[in-house]
Amino acid sequence: MTLHSNHHHLYPLSAMGNCVSSPSKDDNDLLLKKRDARARKRTKSIETKIRADERRRGNEIKILLLGAGGSGKSTVLKVMRLLHHVPFTESEISDYRALMYRNLIEGLHLLLDLCDELEIELDPSILPIAESLSSIPHTPGYEGNDFSPLFPQEVKGDALAIWSDPGLQEVWKRSREVAVPENLPYLMANIDRFWEPDYVPSESDILHARSKTTGISETAFQVRDHKYLFVDVGGQKSERRKWLHCFDGVDAILFVVNLAGYDEVLEEDRDANQTRDALLLFQSIVSNPLFLSKTFLLFLNKTDLFDQKVASGLSPITPTFSDYPSEDEGDVLKARAFFQRKFLRLAKTRDSGVAGPPLIGSRGSNSNGMIYSHFSTAVDKSGMRVIMMAVQEVMVRQLIAEMGLLS
Template identity: 30%
Template sequence: MFRSSDHDPLAAAIAPPKNESPAARAARLRAEAEARRVSDEIDEQLKLDRVARRRQRPCVKVLLLGQSESGKSTTLKNFQLQYARETWLEERSSWRAIIQLNLIRSIVTLLDLISEALATTSPFDTSPPPLTEKHRLLRLRLAPLRGVQQDLQRRLGAAAVEESTDPGPGGVLPRPSEFAVRSRDGWRSALERFRTRPQDAQENARAADARVRKAAEVTGVVVGCAEDMRALWEDSAVQEMLRRKKIRMEEEPGFFLDDIERIATKDYEPSDNDVIRARLRTLGVQEYSFWVEQGGHEWLMYDVGGTRSSRAHWYPYFDDMDAIIFLAPISSFDERLREDRRVNRLEDTYMLWQTLCSLQMLSKTQIILFLNKCDLLEQKLRAGVRVRTHVPSFGDRSNEVETVKKYFQSHFKEIARQHSPEQRRYYVHLTSVIDTRSTAATLRTVEDGILRNSLRRADLL
């Protein structure tokens, strides 16, 4: 008689033993029933766990990396604008003081440059731009802004902390020192010091009134200096001085000198774009939470300091991230690191990207590259800055915008290909993160990709 177990190894392995006694058969059946019961319980628990995980949804963790001033904080603000609109609107008016501080900082930088020029110019030297009595008068009339700057920084809990190994010609830094808030404070704590809520007034009316009066005083000084600030910035001799020193203030973070007429008013309210452009540097690591309604997921985003001394704090965050967004400011091909003037910023970014791609512990982590500050890149190229002067490997390629972008994109791709422990998909976006509209479209694409990858890792897809 034909038996399937004679030809099927699996059937033969699970077939009852030959000449099995009734007692042995009963014991075997009881063991099989118990095994089925345990297996069914395990299957049911796994099903319940899967349902619970689907209900809870995994927390999506994203780390923002890149050198200082690469656009990490601006990218974070874009995520907040896109996915945490209610919180964004609550905080937006509080950015007024920071935007005023950005504006004042730029004016004080111009005043310092004028003071230096007036102190070092010889009466017989005709080469520098002609700084006259008008500039001395503007310097005196704008002096109150220094006190306002110090007061705002004190209220923010800010400290001008910069690393530099080379102060540059004449002992003056090509770029002004920056204010920053410590990691224990961050944006939220800093902004709280400028917010006035109804419940604050109920709980402590005196403190709320003092906050309002202080804000009115600051605004009053800024408004009173508006005409002189505009005259200083638009002055032809000042513009010539900046040109000769090769200082492009319009490329600095927190640049608002072209918006003096709009910002220096009593009823000024920050726009979304103003907040995106505002500069408030944080020292250390900041964690921000967003609830993305589409899909019902909580996102935790980590913004870390990008200066060389801050990079040692990156490593502990590498082993628990769903994705890393690396920001590479490709407009910086002709710039030097603020903390070490001997190092080209683009070369430093290449080095960081190579290190990131080569880490074995990140071989399974989704890495997304933002080639950022394309708007500033276009401005430089239109102004006649030649890439090959600063990047010898660019060779004789055309200095056209699209050619330059394509070159940088292929170079980063080649670094990833050569140094990744395992070949991975290459995600790259050409961005200008101060452009909220185009960045919103990019973020939607990034969000979908990160979320799918996160669900796949959590075994939900």
């Protein structure tokens, strides 16, 4: 960005003719006094605002929520709303109802597109249904002034028929190649509920709903004497340029990783591996000079899906990460520890609090901020409750220490 400065040229008054006389010394002194008075007034106003902000910030903890698209960071925010009894509005509930339909149709569309790409054939009897389903819009219809979305009954029947096809199930096993959202099995298992006339999304539905975060949003929670302000920004590559605007006044960074993404591609870049992208992104954030003294909360998320993958033996780690010992394939705990070490090694100059429930870390002797890592499943409300209680304890202790009340 180019900065333009305005140069004010001063000319000798004598050169401007006799129509303007030179100001006297008294006049100059008066002008200087007025200018100084205005400057003091501005300074006092700024100092007053700073003190007020410090008083406000004394009980406010600002946490920046970062992570790649699909990491589950927005789900973390949703479960925190549920844990702290911040209700969803009627408009949000209506949006989530429509979102369940959209997620389901988009997921099936992606699988049908992948059939051609992978040259996997569907049962001939399914082809007319597949063609019909492919032409259905992602957004449900609305009737008159009733803004409750209408779910066509024929769509439900077509979706069930398509999902049960062996060819499509084979495609689903390879869905990581095009980043199909992992909530599709959940949606299909609950499809009957979604089509009920009085359907209202449950807490579980809301946590499983998937939508891209765009722009910047703030959500506040009051926990006893402290206000937690979470700032959520989009994780897709196109959204990351906006992150810089959120860095000011941050107390901690909550970085969320899709642990199950070790064999998956990015939705916006099918040539990029999700976990490798997350490692590069984490390295760029954790080494940023602005954050060297800040606390990092590293959530290795979606451990339920990760554990299933590793234990099944159908998604080995070594093809993507050759440094993973082949003899450890299938060992969930060793696989977890392998990826945890990869992330923590990127913060060599920091102290690391590596923890299981509860989240505990010991502060080192240097001035750099601590890193606390935890394995999480954001859709598991009870498990997230334990984690967030520990996070709150860590952040309050940090706040007290910064105020000089804790050594």
